[in-house]
Amino acid sequence: MKTSSSTRLATMIAAIAIASLAATWAVGRVVSDYEQASKDREASARLTDKMKTVCVGRFLLDMPNDAQIDLGSATIDGIDLAAFKETREEFHQRLADREAQISTSTDRLGGNKNLESASTVSMDTGLVGKVFVHSRTVTEGTQGNGLGVERYRYEGLTVEAMVHGEGVSVDLVSKGRGPAWIGDVPELVKKLVANPGNRIPDEAGFCLDRAYVRDPLTAEQKERNSSHVSGVSCYVSWFIGAPSK
Secondary structure, three states: HHHHHHHHHHHHHHHHHHHHHHHHHHHHHHHHHHHHHHHHHHHHHHHHOEEEEOOOOOOOEEEEOEEEEOOOOEEEEOOOEEEEEEOHHHHHHHHHHHHHHHOOOOOOOOOOOOEEEEEEOOOOOOOOEEEEEEEEEEEEEEEOOOOOOEEEEEEEEEEEEEEEEEEEEEEEEEEEEHHHHHOOHHHHHHOOOOOOOOOOOOEEEEEEEOOOOOOOOOOOHOOEEEEEEEEOOOOEEEEEOOOOO
């Protein structure tokens, strides 16, 4: 009888101890969660205290004021675009060097007709420069068509544009472009606007770093932009593009 009472007493003491430990753990967990929530609220308030709006592609994004933003590269209708800071003198020297490099390269037959055209462009936005058409490639042969054999011939050209204005240079390039579509590059150049301060445009378009492309642009042109933002204890990357046809 005495042994049974002692056992019951030990069991009760153990249960009380376990309950006390559980309560202590629960209180500690609540306090820890509360402290973490407070830290999260403080971090959120700090991040959103001072904000700035940036234009990325077709989107306006609010970012912390001290975030560092790299708008990265862009592609429109298979044409790669890159904008960067450059003086007028540096641009004209680079333009002359590039034209000389293309002109002195041999064509596909080993001749001296690699550069097929070099056109000067001057837009109402103040951008000036040149468009080069060069490096023609030809692929031809025969293939079966289910009924017999037919010949095929595919041609591609590199279309390259270099323009400058307001201390900003924009390079555009499309390789292997079909002869019927080489005019797409100069048409895109006509829509470019220098934007050295990355201000929010007052017209519809597609934002690059230090420049933007005016509308109209169609969904079939498949705009793409890749960028990232870093700073304030975060690093975020994104890829924005129109759906494929």
